[in-house]
Amino acid sequence: MTTAARTAGADQVHTALSSTFAEARVAGSVHVRDLDTEAEFGHGADTRVVLASVFKIPIALEYARQAAAGELDPARRHTVTSAYRAGGSGTDGCAYDVEMSARDLAFMMMTISDNAATDLLLDVVGPDRVRATLDELGFPGFGFSSCAALDDDIRRELGLAPGRSLDEQLAGVPDERLLALGACAPGSSPSSTPREVTALLAAIWRDEAGPARACAEVRDIMARQVWQHRLVSGFPEAGVRLAGKTGTDFAVRNEAGVVTYPDGKRYAVGVFLRTSTAAERQPLADRAIGRAARIAVDHLRAGT
Template sequence: MKETTTTVGSPPGGHNGAQAGPEEVRRAIAEAFTAAGSAGFVHAVDIDSGVQFEYGADDPVLLASVCKIPVLVELHARADEGTIDLSSRMLLPQAGRSPGPTGLSVMVDPVEVSLRDLAYWMISVSDNAATDVLCELLGIDAVNARMAGLGLKEVRLEGTCKDIYDAFDEVLGGADVTELSAAQIERLRGSRALHIPSGTRGTARSLTALLSMIWQDQVASAESCAAMRRILGLQVWPHRLRSGFPDDSVTVAGKTGTLPFVRNEVGVVEYRDGGRYAVAVFTCPDSSAYANPPADAVIGTVARIAVDHLRGSQSTG
């Protein structure tokens, strides 16, 4: 996919119909991140033309649950290769499931489910237990090799969801990450799961590239890529990326990622006029709070600024 950097775009706070240049757009994004109490990294690209906007797009970032997209890709690619049957079913006991706030992680009874539906839970509600079942089946090394083969060596998983919780336990002794003292918060900052290169990582540009390949049927068969797009469109969280695009005429498909000091979302925004834009926003809030509405909202804000910039550049030339 050919990529070129935009030179003009829709102005955040522009006047008299003038179009803002990329540096003005970057300043607006920097101000939005500052107001939200967070550092941030952004990449947006027109999937069809390759025109792009970047703000720290090549800096390594922690993926958190955004890493579930590479797992989704590996699963469907293996199904295409005939080594995985998505309709095959697994009986999963309650004991031993990976921790988390949603899905299988909080269910109290044994569950029998297909691999296809495990993938749905992994993406739609960011189910950690479903993710780790798939990671064990596929192998994390295989996921990383798939990403490298696609030219995305920056995307690398360094363990399962359970491994992240284990890393937190190493510094917290099992304390709940949502109920920490000031001293515990400082210890948590030092966790290996929250630092690069020991944490699962990528870049904003590498994630928009992966999304663009899914939308262009380049990571698997057309049928499998359509299935992945469908699942990404079923994510239940509307409070980040979607908040920047509230019009029902615009569709948004994506995946969030959340850890202490980390709030992310990557996705594809599609307009009725045919415009398709892959967007990745990664943030590093100063606060470890699980509930952080300003950090959630800024993801939608800066994504909208970036996409408006791309659409404005197209309208002017």
């Protein structure tokens, strides 16, 4: 195929993606990477984006690396106390203390994005170790944080009470103030680029991000994610497997993961959106993530 033909094909994909994002009233960035051939396609792929809970991927990786190395007992019990709970999903919304293994903290963090489990697991593995692993793997710009620290930043920005539920206090805050929060800006919230995110996923799927046992555990947990409304919506066919991690915060709607086809072909995908509203329910944006991922993956599978 000629260079001109390849360029024309890419131009059509960029147009389709721009249309998809415009219809959903979002700004979007995409990167897709063929894990076997290194072919890739990007649309704003080097734009820094807010990761939201996509930053939990390297925390899961560090847990698995330490478990594989015998530095951490995955079966050891840890207690999610009120110091960690803020009222969200999973243990984050439990009324009383919950005790579970380190492995199950990672499971809850990745499958339902449990923030309390995330913060406890981050304390167990050590933020310095997560940072060191990212740096070692060549991702010095890949950000992460505790969820509590991000919530505290929001309270300070909005002048909210530190001892009360954040969700309760956000109920009366105007949309424009929520959209202007640092949590929605890559300069003040954990961020990366779509290209960097798919590179991290590629390292995990190729057993290059740590011991093979560790990478396999991260892949297995990510394949158990429960959310079916973003990446999965673009790949409804039987036999197509997905493993991913969502990220959501006010104007931020993301998902990054790996799509595996019955023919064995694997594609790391990252779709990152900035919406025009801070509404909790944004089905148009959610579906746009699946559509954008499918458009980009289809482009690589067509060999254009």
